[in-house]
Amino acid sequence: MRSCPGLCYYSAQFFPNYQVHKLALLDANNLTCCKSDRVLFQQLSLSLDVGDILHLQGPNGAGKTSLLRILVGLSQPQSGCVNYQHTSIEQSNDFAQQLIYIGHKPALNPALTAIENLTYWAQMHGVSLLSDIWQILSDLGLAGLEDIPVSQLSAGQQRRVALARLWIKPAKLWVLDEPFTALDVNAIDMVQQKMQRHAQQGGAVILTSHQPVDMMHNIKVLIMEYQWL
Amino acid sequence: MVVSTLNAVFKRELVLAFRQKSELLQPVMFFILVISLFPLGVGPGPETLQKIGPGVIWVAALLSALFGLERIFRDDFADGTLEQQMLSGIPLSLVVLLKVAAHWLVSILPLIVVSPLLSLFLNLTSAMYTALLATLLLGTPLLSLLGAIGVALTVGVRKGSVLLSLMLLPFFVPLLIFATAAVEAAALQLPYNGQLALLGALFLLALALSPVATAYALKVSQN
Numbered sequence: 001m002r003s004c005p006g007l008c009y010y011s012a013q014f015f016p017n018y019q020v021h022k023l024a025l026l027d028a029n030n031l032t033c034c035k036s037d038r039v040l041f042q043q044l045s046l047s048l049d050v051g052d053i054l055h056l057q058g059p060n061g062a063g064k065t066s067l068l069r070i071l072v073g074l075s076q077p078q079s080g081c082v083n084y085q086h087t088s089i090e091q092s093n094d095f096a097q098q099l100i101y102i103g104h105k106p107a108l109n110p111a112l113t114a115i116e117n118l119t120y121w122a123q124m125h126g127v128s129l130l131s132d133i134w135q136i137l138s139d140l141g142l143a144g145l146e147d148i149p150v151s152q153l154s155a156g157q158q159r160r161v162a163l164a165r166l167w168i169k170p171a172k173l174w175v176l177d178e179p180f181t182a183l184d185v186n187a188i189d190m191v192q193q194k195m196q197r198h199a200q201q202g203g204a205v206i207l208t209s210h211q212p213v214d215m216m217h218n219i220k221v222l223i224m225e226y227q228w229l
Numbered sequence: 230m231v232v233s234t235l236n237a238v239f240k241r242e243l244v245l246a247f248r249q250k251s252e253l254l255q256p257v258m259f260f261i262l263v264i265s266l267f268p269l270g271v272g273p274g275p276e277t278l279q280k281i282g283p284g285v286i287w288v289a290a291l292l293s294a295l296f297g298l299e300r301i302f303r304d305d306f307a308d309g310t311l312e313q314q315m316l317s318g319i320p321l322s323l324v325v326l327l328k329v330a331a332h333w334l335v336s337i338l339p340l341i342v343v344s345p346l347l348s349l350f351l352n353l354t355s356a357m358y359t360a361l362l363a364t365l366l367l368g369t370p371l372l373s374l375l376g377a378i379g380v381a382l383t384v385g386v387r388k389g390s391v392l393l394s395l396m397l398l399p400f401f402v403p404l405l406i407f408a409t410a411a412v413e414a415a416a417l418q419l420p421y422n423g424q425l426a427l428l429g430a431l432f433l434l435a436l437a438l439s440p441v442a443t444a445y446a447l448k449v450s451q452n
Contacts, residue, residue, distance in 0.1 A: 109245065123237040
């Protein structure tokens with residue numbers, strides 16, 4: 001671990017304290033992340049079981065997004081490792097197939113239509129082309145908007161298109177960074193129900209959100225906070 | 230599965246290029262404008278033009294390639310498509326290779342297509358033009374392949390385009406020297422196989438190494 005000047009100190013608290021055990025779908029051991037010479041978190045371990053919904057909470061800059069990016073393998077931690085079903089995510093064969101990551105950026109090209117964007121994403125992720133992609137979009141309240149460039153949709157509609165991925169790809173692990181941003185109450189409700197069903201059907205979800213997600217009964221919370229020394 | 234995915238990548242690049250026509254036209258317009266201004270600027274003497282012609286065409290091609298280069302990864306990086314691509318399990322270097330190929334096809338091939346007309350402006354003989362065409366066909370893919378590494382390294386940096394030009398131009402200098410040397414040899418009716426072989430060797434080396442280096446640079450930029 002790199003030594004970092006003690007400007008501020010971040011710590012992660014766990015409620016409840018997770019133990020790595022053999023059912024774990026995803027587990028992270030002793031992660032340390034430094035950004036711009038500040039320690040965002042250190043010695044952070046967590047474990048996610050089938051059926052878990054883990055809600056990361058914390059103020060802006062606490063390192064929630066950094067943690068999610070490390071968990072999916074987009075960034076590398078300064079120390080520590082992330083395993084999917086006890087295999088390192090870099091070596092795991094089916095991690096990519098079993099993961100849906102939806103980040104801050106919606107991964108929608110503004111010049112392409114919703115259908116084109118999602119079809120491309122599905123092909124890239126090896127999902128056989130679905131004829132019911134139109135149905136999914138209309139269920140998400142996007143009927144009639146499938147064929148216009150994404151740049152002409154509102155922020156909330158774009159977010160709905162991005163979240164349509166949850167309906168398209170069958171995957172066990174969902175990692176969602178602020179999925180509810182710009183969504184209206186109905187859409188938030190729909191996504192929360194989808195997450196809950198997913199967890200009940202043997203999946204797992206990690207999300208960050210500043211909105212309360214109190215609808216869910218089996219939700220676990222990890223609070224990341226920082227303290228000034 | 231990989232083949233159909235790569236097919237989708239290629240198709241998407243082409244669709245995007247044709248949706249954003251202004252960006253597609255920019256390099257070729259720049260190329261035509263620069264070259265057609267030269268006879269006005271240096272005077273219409275046929276011998277002068279013939280002497281500077283190959284160099285002018287190559288420098289113009291190089292600069293216009295540099296302008297359009299950022300397009301390879303800029304949008305995909307900004308909107309998050311690149312993240313999704315990395316998480317898809319498809320080898321990133323293959324995706325990179327296809328993106329570079331598509332980029333060459335839509336922003337550099339048009340330059341080569343209009344080059345016969347421009348070599349008429351500059352009074353190149355047909356032997357010189359043949360040599361020029363051969364160097365352009367071998368050399369411009371090298372521009373795209375090397376450029377992709379540079380773009381991948383600077384895509385996460387704000388105002389990366391200035392850095393990109395500074396970083397890439399030194400690498401393009403050998404290409405420029407060999408290419409114009411080949412055309413000069415052709416003008417003197419000397420064989421220019423040697424220069425072409427060198428360009429070909431550089432191209433193959435870049436083809437083998439650049440996709441891997443670019444994929445790695447993109448991963449670093451994500452970090």
